[in-house]
Amino acid sequence: MIGAVSCPQPPVLLPGLTGRPVPEVEQVRVACRSAITDLLGRQPESIVIVGGNADGWTEPDGAPLSVAIGRTLLADAGCAVPVEVFVIDSAADPATCRAAGAGLPSEAGLLVLADGSARRGVKAPGYLDPRAEPFDAAVQRALDQADVEALAGLDAGLAAELLVAGRAAWQVLAGAAAGHSLTGRRYYADAPFGVWYPVVGWLVD
Amino acid sequence: MLRLGRHSFGSDQLLIMAIVNRTPDSFYDRGATYAFDKALDRVAEVAAAGAEIVDIGGVKAAPGDEVDPDEEIRRTVGFVERVRADHPDLVISVDTWRHEVGRAVCQAGADLINDAWGGHDPKLAEVAAEFGAGLVCTHAGGVEPRTRPHRIRYDDVVADVLARTVGEAERAVALGVPRDGVLIDPGHDFGKNTWHSLEVTRRLAELVATGWPVLVSLSNKDFVGEALDLPLDQRLLGTLATTAVSAWQGATVFRAHNIPETRQVLDMVAAIRGSQPPRRAVRGLA
Numbered sequence: 001m002i003g004a005v006s007c008p009q010p011p012v013l014l015p016g017l018t019g020r021p022v023p024e025v026e027q028v029r030v031a032c033r034s035a036i037t038d039l040l041g042r043q044p045e046s047i048v049i050v051g052g053n054a055d056g057w058t059e060p061d062g063a064p065l066s067v068a069i070g071r072t073l074l075a076d077a078g079c080a081v082p083v084e085v086f087v088i089d090s091a092a093d094p095a096t097c098r099a100a101g102a103g104l105p106s107e108a109g110l111l112v113l114a115d116g117s118a119r120r121g122v123k124a125p126g127y128l129d130p131r132a133e134p135f136d137a138a139v140q141r142a143l144d145q146a147d148v149e150a151l152a153g154l155d156a157g158l159a160a161e162l163l164v165a166g167r168a169a170w171q172v173l174a175g176a177a178a179g180h181s182l183t184g185r186r187y188y189a190d191a192p193f194g195v196w197y198p199v200v201g202w203l204v205d
Numbered sequence: 206m207l208r209l210g211r212h213s214f215g216s217d218q219l220l221i222m223a224i225v226n227r228t229p230d231s232f233y234d235r236g237a238t239y240a241f242d243k244a245l246d247r248v249a250e251v252a253a254a255g256a257e258i259v260d261i262g263g264v265k266a267a268p269g270d271e272v273d274p275d276e277e278i279r280r281t282v283g284f285v286e287r288v289r290a291d292h293p294d295l296v297i298s299v300d301t302w303r304h305e306v307g308r309a310v311c312q313a314g315a316d317l318i319n320d321a322w323g324g325h326d327p328k329l330a331e332v333a334a335e336f337g338a339g340l341v342c343t344h345a346g347g348v349e350p351r352t353r354p355h356r357i358r359y360d361d362v363v364a365d366v367l368a369r370t371v372g373e374a375e376r377a378v379a380l381g382v383p384r385d386g387v388l389i390d391p392g393h394d395f396g397k398n399t400w401h402s403l404e405v406t407r408r409l410a411e412l413v414a415t416g417w418p419v420l421v422s423l424s425n426k427d428f429v430g431e432a433l434d435l436p437l438d439q440r441l442l443g444t445l446a447t448t449a450v451s452a453w454q455g456a457t458v459f460r461a462h463n464i465p466e467t468r469q470v471l472d473m474v475a476a477i478r479g480s481q482p483p484r485r486a487v488r489g490l491a
Binding site for chain 2 (some may be wrong): 010011012016017018019020025069118125193194195
């Protein structure tokens with residue numbers, strides 16, 4: 001891969017789903033657009049959407065939520081290169097995810113759909129779990145520093161308990177990025193609705 | 206499509222006509238906006254709260270002190286001119302049954318004549334036609350202006366409403382009033398007891414089905430008070446319930462005293478029927 005972007009995957013990013021535009025959501029959308037635009041600036045031959053399948057949300061065309069969000073964000077950024085889709089079983093173990101990532105095309109840019117814990121506060125969808133904030137902070141460090149081993153080492157069981165919908169996709173990214181010299185850039189990271197949304201780009205040095 | 210003066214509205218829009226009385230004795234506000242400046246403040250306030258139309262009145266509907274045409278003109282014309290100048294985006298309606306007053310306010314810039322006494326003065330529609338103003342054709346049961354209903358009986362009140370309002374609307378268009386500026390109003394409480402007003406509310410969809418845009422004037426009226434046995438200052442909730450039921454059946458324009466509350470109810474109805482998206486849908490979608 002020549003670079004990657006990690007974007008969150010909440011339904012609020014689908015067109016029109018908030019009713020009128022919601023400022024917090026538009027802020028996330030703008031960050032995603034910037035990150036994807038920077039990735040496209042590296043002129044990848046294609047973009048591979050990498051997402052999990054476990055949200056119980058399937059679009060009419062059968063696509064999982066992650067893929068629908070990925071397509072929406074790519075269209076929003078004016079992506080003109082071919083788009084492929086790689087869906088990982090959200091429950092796949094870390095080694096399986098990493099191996100799958102290693103097999104992705106070498107000249108592609110990755111758009112990884114992944115968000116952190118949905119238990120970031122008492123009003124969060126999954127209520128407050130005190131372990132959520134440190135878990136997300138560890139992911140934040142790994143993303144900021146393009147730390148492949150830290151991502152690959154995320155605990156699948158704990159991630160599931162914390163309603164982290166991005167663990168498997170991040171570990172696919174770890175597999176794809178292994179061996180590359182990368183720099184991370186954070187575009188956004190917050191939990192406006194109790195779910196942690198990071199927007200981070202990794203570009204090959 | 207509704208076109209009033211320079212203003213056009215889509216057929217699924219729910220519009221508020223805010224009541225602005227230049228009267229010392231109207232039933233709800235009791236003269237609060239009789240003074241020119243107070244009335245002007247009221248216009249600015251209702252515009253900010255989301256009203257698209259102001260309905261300026263110089264004579265209270267109920268019986269009371271005589272107001273001759275000269276005095277009615279004195280109360281309304283200068284005020285219309287000022288509102289026209291200060292609020293170019295507002296539709297200006299004037300509540301009058303007299304053609305002399307209609308002519309004077311149209312010359313001053315009114316967009317709509319609210320003939321709340323049901324075509325009592327047949328020349329009023331001619332004035333609307335002459336100036337290209339819109340016209341509200343109201344059912345008042347054929348009574349004299351400023352009278353209270355007394356032992357009025359209808360075989361079928363809605364049939365009478367339909368016959369009179371649609372007849373008046375067609376006559377207006379034949380005289381040259383712009384078709385897309387004509388509305389019909391069942392005239393709650395006008396020539397009606399509470400049973401009649403409740404029935405026209407219940408069967409409002411029959412008015413909507415005529416294709417003429419329907420205006421309803423419900424605000425704090427006696428039929429609300431009698432339905433709930435509540436005095437004037439406690440009729441807002443009943444008014445808003447009636448507003449929601451009327452909007453759901455397809456009424457277009459809501460003549461009202463309480464603008465922020467009415468706007469909220471109409472926005473909610475619009476969201477339920479899907480003609481307006483929610484302002485902020487996030488629940489379950491984070």
